[in-house]
Amino acid sequence: MAGSPGLAARRLVFVTGKGGVGKTTVAAALALAAAGRGLRTIVCSIAAEEHLGALFGSDALDHSERPLAEGVWGIAVEPRRARDEWLHYQLPAPLAALLARSRLLDHLGTLAPGLEELLAIGKVWEVSQPERIAAGAAPYDLAIVDAPATGHGLAVLSAPHTFAQIARVGPVRRHAEHIDRFLRDPAATAVIAVTRPEELPLLETLELATRLESALGRRLDLAVVNGVVPLRLTAAEAKRLAAAELDGAARKAATLALSERRVAVRHSAAAARLRRRGVPVSTLPQLPALDDDAARGEALAALARRLARVL
Amino acid sequence: MVAPGREQSLAKLVATRRVLLVCGLGGVGKTTVAAAIALAASRAGRPTVVLTIDPAPRLADALGVAHAPDDEPTPVAVASNAPLYALKLDPGRVFDRAVMRAVADPDARERILANRIYRQLSRVVAGSEEFTAMERLNELLDDERFELVIVDTPPSAHALDFLEAPTQVVSFLRSRTLAMLAGGGSLGARLAGRGARTALAALARAAGVEVLRELGEFFDALAGAAEQLAARSQRTHAVLTGAQTAVVAVTVPERRAVADTIAFMERVRELGMALGAVVANRVHDAHGLEATALADLQTALAAAVGENLARKVAAVAADHVRAAAHDQAALATLARWLAEHLEQDGDRPAFARLPLLESDVRSLAELERVAALLCGRDRA
Numbered sequence: 243m244a245g246s247p248g249l250a251a252r253r254l255v256f257v258t259g260k261g262g263v264g265k266t267t268v269a270a271a272l273a274l275a276a277a278g279r280g281l282r283t284i285v286c287s288i289a290a291e292e293h294l295g296a297l298f299g300s301d302a303l304d305h306s307e308r309p310l311a312e313g314v315w316g317i318a319v320e321p322r323r324a325r326d327e328w329l330h331y332q333l334p335a336p337l338a339a340l341l342a343r344s345r346l347l348d349h350l351g352t353l354a355p356g357l358e359e360l361l362a363i364g365k366v367w368e369v370s371q372p373e374r375i376a377a378g379a380a381p382y383d384l385a386i387v388d389a390p391a392t393g394h395g396l397a398v399l400s401a402p403h404t405f406a407q408i409a410r411v412g413p414v415r416r417h418a419e420h421i422d423r424f425l426r427d428p429a430a431t432a433v434i435a436v437t438r439p440e441e442l443p444l445l446e447t448l449e450l451a452t453r454l455e456s457a458l459g460r461r462l463d464l465a466v467v468n469g470v471v472p473l474r475l476t477a478a479e480a481k482r483l484a485a486a487e488l489d490g491a492a493r494k495a496a497t498l499a500l501s502e503r504r505v506a507v508r509h510s511a512a513a514a515r516l517r518r519r520g521v522p523v524s525t526l527p528q529l530p531a532l533d534d535d536a537a538r539g540e541a542l543a544a545l546a547r548r549l550a551r552v553l
Numbered sequence: 554m555v556a557p558g559r560e561q562s563l564a565k566l567v568a569t570r571r572v573l574l575v576c577g578l579g580g581v582g583k584t585t586v587a588a589a590i591a592l593a594a595s596r597a598g599r600p601t602v603v604l605t606i607d608p609a610p611r612l613a614d615a616l617g618v619a620h621a622p623d624d625e626p627t628p629v630a631v632a633s634n635a636p637l638y639a640l641k642l643d644p645g646r647v648f649d650r651a652v653m654r655a656v657a658d659p660d661a662r663e664r665i666l667a668n669r670i671y672r673q674l675s676r677v678v679a680g681s682e683e684f685t686a687m688e689r690l691n692e693l694l695d696d697e698r699f700e701l702v703i704v705d706t707p708p709s710a711h712a713l714d715f716l717e718a719p720t721q722v723v724s725f726l727r728s729r730t731l732a733m734l735a736g737g738g739s740l741g742a743r744l745a746g747r748g749a750r751t752a753l754a755a756l757a758r759a760a761g762v763e764v765l766r767e768l769g770e771f772f773d774a775l776a777g778a779a780e781q782l783a784a785r786s787q788r789t790h791a792v793l794t795g796a797q798t799a800v801v802a803v804t805v806p807e808r809r810a811v812a813d814t815i816a817f818m819e820r821v822r823e824l825g826m827a828l829g830a831v832v833a834n835r836v837h838d839a840h841g842l843e844a845t846a847l848a849d850l851q852t853a854l855a856a857a858v859g860e861n862l863a864r865k866v867a868a869v870a871a872d873h874v875r876a877a878a879h880d881q882a883a884l885a886t887l888a889r890w891l892a893e894h895l896e897q898d899g900d901r902p903a904f905a906r907l908p909l910l911e912s913d914v915r916s917l918a919e920l921e922r923v924a925a926l927l928c929g930r931d932r933a
Contacts, residue, residue: 261579441913442609479862492853494840495870501911502869
């Protein structure tokens with residue numbers, strides 16, 4: 243068996259996966275687990291919808307780095323702000339200010355291929371550096387990215403490379419190449435996929451593993467499979483239960499238990515399929531509904547304890 | 554007092570509408586619901602096509618589109634009262650067609666297709682699925698084979714992006730930025746103001762002149778396309794907000810999903826679209842089991858299968874009863890919202906619940922069952 247994926251040793255952990263599988267919850271729990279090890283950790287949301295703040299019982303995040311819990315900070319990267327910051331590093335101040343005001347860039351941001359993605363990942367890269375470019379900003383030990391869904395997530399990871407090809411020379415190219423190298427380096431960056439043990443998310447995860455290899459020459463470090471139904475009945479018990487003469491409520495309960503077992507068997511096969519593909523797997527039970535304010539903190543902490551072993 | 558409106562039924566929707574937009578967050582089962590509604594529509598005698606975005610392979614297999622060429626309506630192998638077609642969206646192809654249709658000059662077309670920026674754009678732009686799904690809908694509306702088009706919308710966090718994407722593209726094409734960039738930035742820059750010229754120069758310095766030249770060439774070739782694309786997008790908008798279209802919102806029984814769905818439905822109404830139905834998918838059914846009877850249940854089971862197994866089975870039942878209660882509580886909010894919001898025609902949107910199935914739909918027979926659950930009972 244492969245050992246722990248060793249996420250805590252990297253500077254950046256990129257969390258992607260199919261929409262609605264629990265990326266944000268897993269990113270938040272990972273951050274808590276890392277903070278529990280004493281690492282100064284920041285979660286960067288670059289998804290369109292920002293739910294991270296709410297998970298920590300705080301307001302929606304914005305482009306400023308804000309404490310969320312003991313040892314955990316959060317930021318929601320806004321491409322436009324990231325762009326203006328970047329212009330200020332690259333250009334003399336008056337020019338940068340002029341460009342920032344110009345509607346030209348707003349339109350380019352809408353349509354230019356990969357520009358928003360490049361700006362988002364560029365900001366995340368900056369946040370993850372041991373020596374920050376942003377004036378007065380303190381470095382973190384670990385940055386965890388709550389990334390957009392798989393397809394778009396991969397576009398974000400490939401944006402530096404895509405852009406480096408379009409801009410053949412100039413500072414954009416140098417900057418993009420620098421970020422690209424960082425994202426490809428397994429010692430610096432980990433990519434993990436959150437998925438569910440169902441056909442479509444599973445296939446998407448397998449495809450992500452393949453595309454990471456072909457597009458970025460790197461592997462998928464971990465698949466977190468959540469919503470895995472545990473196997474409660476042994477095969478022998480299932481057989482005995484199916485054969486038992488039951489009626490009324492007892493029969494209904496038996497039907498439910500047998501149905502649950504079939505699902506559990508399918509789920510463990512799904513996890514096995516990922517392992518056969520060479521992807522390390524960590525399974526989680528059905529993620530708790532984190533919409534209950536009172537129970538949320540404890541539920542998230544419990545998830546963090548479970549996920550601590552992948553650090 | 555106004556008398557409370559009748560609850561709309563999905564059976565009536567499939568019998569009367571021209572377009573049904575099936576919307577919802579990713580992972581709630583939109584594609585399955587869209588396919589099941591399409592099947593029910595063809596059962597009801599309406600020639601129907603379902604436009605899917607990213608069907609699970611086994612569902613695609615069941616529909617017969619797994620190996621069919623993308624973008625082509627393919628007949629579904631099912632005996633029904635009217636033809637049923639399914640197609641898988643190919644955003645790249647639809648985008649190419651839309652741009653080619655909009656650009657009159659053949660030379661400009663070739664320049665666009667060969668342009669690196671365009672090639673990246675048609676593949677990478679995240680909004681392109683939204684834009685292209687609506688463009689494909691436009692094409693299907695002109696296809697005389699179909700009376701009803703069912704659109705499985707892209708799994709977008711902003712569920713109504715598809716409505717706004719065409720407008721965004723058009724407003725960009727009409728903007729002064731385009732005029733500035735046209736002609737590689739040089740001709741355009743003469744027309745633009747001095748500030749814009751300096752801005753362009755700064756951009757060239759940051760991004761490299763090459764990018765600017767290609768952008769200019771790209772936008773130059775596209776310049777004539779704005780009006781054409783604008784006309785088409787206006788048509789899409791008219792169809793989507795017209796009486797022949799209804800939205801079907803798909804959700805799951807979780808509090809956050811329900812809150813998102815309510816926000817979505819409010820947006821639908823703001824935009825002047827008709828909300829036809831809400832489908833709550835994957836709802837736990839307690840099967841008549843009650844929390845108070847679980848102890849008795851365990852005793853009864855123990856007599857038949859022994860203490861140990863009885864405890865396990867009772868635990869499964871208890872979890873299930875708890876989950877069913879949780880789902881019901883989550884959906885109560887939705888039911889309340891629906892009861893308070895009548896549509897313009899005085900009807901309330903239909904509210905359908907689909908039980909949690911052991912696995913995703915993998916065959917036409919399973920799809921048939923979902924269709925019956927959605928539209929079977931009360932035929933219009």
